[in-house]
Amino acid sequence: MSGGEKVISIEPLTRVEGEGHLRLVMENGKIKEVSLIIDETPRLFEAFLVGRKYDEVHEIASRICGICYVAHQITALRAVEKAIGVSVTEEIKKLRRFLAFAGWIQSHSLHLAFLALPDYFGHESVFSMLKSPEHKDLVTLGIKLRTLGNKLVEQLGGRWAHPVTCVVGGFSKLPDQKWVEKAKEMLKEGKPDAEKLGKVVAKLEVPDFTVDREHVALWDPKEYPINEGRLRSNKGLDISEDEFTKFILESTDPKTNVKRSKVKGRDVLLVGPLARVNLNYDKLSDDAKALADEAGVKFPSQNPFLQNLARAMELVHSFDECLKILDELDITAIKPKVEFEVKPGIGAAVTEAPRGILYHGYRIGRNGLVMSANVVTPTVHNVSSAEADLWSFGPHIANLSVDEATLKCGMLIRAYDFCLSCSVHVLRL
Amino acid sequence: MAQVKMKEKAKVAIFKLSSCGGCQLQLVDAGEDFLKLLDHIDIVYFPIAKSENLDGPYDIVLVEGSACSAEEIEHLRKIRASTKYLVALGTCACFGGLQSIRNFEPTAKLVDMVYEKPPKSHPTKSFGIDEYVKVDAYVVGCPVEPSEVVEVIKSLLMGVKPRFPPYSVCVECKLRENECFLLKGIPCMGPITAGGCNALCPSSNRPCEGCRGPTKDPNSKALAKLLFELGATNEDVRRKFRKYAAASMAFAGVGV
Amino acid sequence: METLILRKEQLPQFIEHLRREYRVVGPVKKGNLVVFAEISKAEDLQLDYVTTMIPPKKVLLPQRETILKFKFENETPKVEQPAVDGKIVLFGVHPCDINAIKVLDKVLIEGEFKDPYYAQRRENTVIIGLNCTKAGEYCFCTSFGTGPGAKDGFDILLTDLGDRFLVEVGTDAGKKIVEGFKELSKAEDADIAKRDEILKKVAESIKRRIKTENLETLLLEKINDKIWQELADECLACGVCTTVCPTCFCYGVIDRVSADFKEGERIRYWDSCMFLEFAAVALGGNFRPGRDARLKHRMYHKLVYIKQQHGVFGCVGCGRCVEFCVKHIDPVDAVTRLSGD
Secondary structure, rough: OOOOEEEEEOOOOOOOEOOOOEEEEEEEEEEEEEEEEEOOOOOHHHHOOOOHHHHHHHHHHHHHOOHHHHHHHHHHHHHHHHOOOOOOOOOHHHHHHHHHHHHHHHHHHHHHHHHHHHHHHOOOHHHHHHOOOOOHHHHHHHHHHOOOHHHHHHHHHHOOOOOOOOOEEEEOOOOOOHHHHHHHHHHHHHHHHHHHHHHHHHHHOOOOOOOOOEEEEEEOOOOOOOOOOOOEEEOOEOHHHHHHHHHHHEEEEEEEEEEEEEEEOOOEEOOOOOHHHHHHHHHHHHHHHHHHHHHHHOOOOOOOOHHHHHHHHHHHHHHHHHHHHHHHOHHHHHHHHHOOOOOEEEEEEEEEEEOOEEEEEEEEEOOEEEEEEEOOHHHHHHHHHHHHHHHEEEEEEHOOHHHHHHHHHHHHHHOOOOOOHOOOOOOOO | OOOOOOOOEEEEEEOOOOOOOOHHHHOOOOOHHHHHHHOOOOEOOOOOEEEEOOOOOEEEEEEEEEEOOHHHHHHHHHHHOOOOEEEEEEEHHHOOOHHHHHOOOOOHHHHHHHHOOOOOOOOOOOOOHHHHHOOEEOOOOOOOOOHHHHHHHHHHHOOHHHHHHOOEEHHHHOOOOOOOHHHHEEEEEEHHEOOOOOHHHHOOOOOOOOOOEEOOOOOOOOHHHHHHHHHOHHHHHHHOOOOOOOOOOOHHOOOO | OOEEEEEEHHHHHHHHHHHHHOEEEEEEEEEEEEEEEOOOHHEEOOOOOOOOOOOOOHHEEEEEEEEEEEEOOOOEEEEEEOOOOEEEEEEEEEEHHHHHHHHHHHHOOOOOOOHHHHHHHOOOOOEEEEEEEEEEEOOOOOOOOOOOOOOOOOOEEEEEOOOOOEEEOOHHHHHHHHHOOOEEEEEEHHHHHHHOOOOOOOHHHHOOOOOOHHHHHHHHHHOOOOOOHHHHHHHOOOOHHHHHHHOOOOEEEEEEEEEOEEEEEEEEEEEEEEEEHHHHHHHEEEOOOHHHHHHHHHHHHHHHHHHHHHHOOOOOOOOOOOOOOOOOHHHHHHHHHHOOO
């Protein structure tokens, strides 16, 4: 099987968000070519954001992605608020933290149950799983969790997809105490489901495949980071979000519509659940950590397939975080929005979107209009990382049939949970 | 068992052009109704959710996004040729979406703002897909309402024209008994924006931004005049109209 | 009919008395607006209101209503009528809205075709009116004799006399309610005089006026006047005017089938003659494609056509269509201009 040329082609890439394709060529067991191509047409958000008003930036940026809109909104809001000189209250920060974790529940459950799992159970999709008496329940479980995430975002955000209540300075409208009680109940009811799905993921058999990658994530001394923190890596990076563009460098690959990124002076980087779990393991809830034990995995880990396990751990952790926030919250005492005046300035923010670090940077002029905009999405980094992984994936697929090898490559790519719609939105630095 | 008369399971395909991917997920997120529909449709092409995706012919195709490159326009034409019904799914497919904001600047200049070296696909202006192909049904919204996507599929399965109440956002806003932003002097696109969202934004204490595109017979000029009276500048008015549906006939010419 | 006195401190007990048999819907505060909503206690009421945005019509002719349900079980679909809500008291309805309900009764019950859904709700509804003690900026009820005091159309009518309400009984249903509440005392002649004095003052404060003599002739003569195009240039065709109108009764009907195609319902919803599709017919025809034609039709329907068909004006001068129109397009102003005054 290992002799001759073997071409692995996945076109289009399936069960990932957006349009792209993979071509991998092996000859005599050695990889000769890897091209992971993004076929999304650039929508040029960073260009048409210029000239828009400060208060609609997050609303527009939300539409960069139909899965991680919450992350785009919060990142844009934080960057714009920094630019125009607005500080929001601790309470508003907490509510945004809640919303961000609810966004993770939405996104992680969608990815795990709908996009990642079918491969592991020999199905081409959840539709085929639904027809299987053995695996139908897993889909139902996924739907339950996704719906729960949707509802949590909807109740606070007004709508689950592209929420509407987030505004510069806070929220346009807040729910009442009844919501707090209801949300707590929903979270308590839903958590066992998250753990159930987590256990399924923990039991998945994954290839013993390790690479040496720089893992970059936000880091905070006290909390599991999501909306703010310092950027750290396993190779010594330790910078503030304002220094992001100095240390994370990009260039356009003319073959694709996506930019490739590197850490300054070093190589490509991996972001997202695995990077976060590796760098912030100690801040995960006990129930989230229990999944690592269940899987018999020790973190930090350099196996990109374990991104799914890390995602499952974060799914459980998100329930605990949301519950903790609600327990500490007195919603009746919160002023939805702070008063402010708009000053011109520059602001940058990095948050942890479901897929990893998300950067937004804006310059706002005297008239409150955007003068320049810059968005760097997590998939930008991860596409390069996945491509690098594939270059060293040879030994794992050399002895497989083309079909089997294709499936394995697909599984590796899917473990990254790409968001290709996002990835083409990058401004040159 | 008697029920609404229907033909065999319809072949449904979901394609994505330039868009965020959010509208196609709204179908999946329709929950119970989506699962029930699966007894009557076979989703045969849906790359975000499936690995085995079949070529046409299809009975119903939902197209999300606008066609904004030569490749996408070509793709769209092929899609049209392969299906009985073509549905424009979401404001991008119906009116060009947010990326139509850029229609008023030379695209090359914008590409240059974003990319150091030219990217693989060269974006063109963004229009609703009916600029290039015949569309049989429209589902507006950024994002679309899950119930409306389900409704359109049901209607097409039954062979009837999909129908929605012809409201403006204002009507739904009145029915929810919200205070009027415009009467308080705050610009709002509600009067000429198609309803169906149940006035979500005004009910969340935010003016309507027009994400569902124009009503059937919008008087854009009169709203623009009112916005001027409220103190808006020409730039402000232009920004309001050139947003989600900047490519629509009704909005494109306002505030030039 | 009898006139009585309800002292203000007795209002909570009176509401309790009503709630024993009825759901009570009255004016309550919502932000800076007053809306009709179900109340549980007298303190919820906001009786010094001028006009609500959505008229109490919403209780009798709901904005969206399932008029039948169907199920496919055997060869023929099984059709089922949904139950109509129980008994309701509409509390604190101003005279313009009382008169608007009279218009709806004329069209939907007393006309050639009886609307069974409206008729059933109407039968289950008791109207406790409230005379106006102040007028709003847009009121012009005096033009049509539909305010500020009500003459009929109510079961009970209240007038705020400061520390007490004058209670007038209009129907047997009203009488039964009043008789069940023993705490009321007899009204004196002075109370009735005070009511008249208040109403006279309010009437005098209303300056906006449509001259109703020869209105039909005037409007039919001016049907091609340039004013209609002028107004249409301003009109956003948003449909707010008909949505807030207390006499608009036009509706659309739509069938909705469940996603498993096993059952469904027929829904009717408020439609609006201001929308392009309102007069659209099969094969692409449309009787009123122009905004001017639609706007004119709305005003003519209120001021001419309903009168021709049912003998009453379709406008009660509540002023809502002017107040809530972002352009304040105003029938009073239009008629004034047409009459050359």
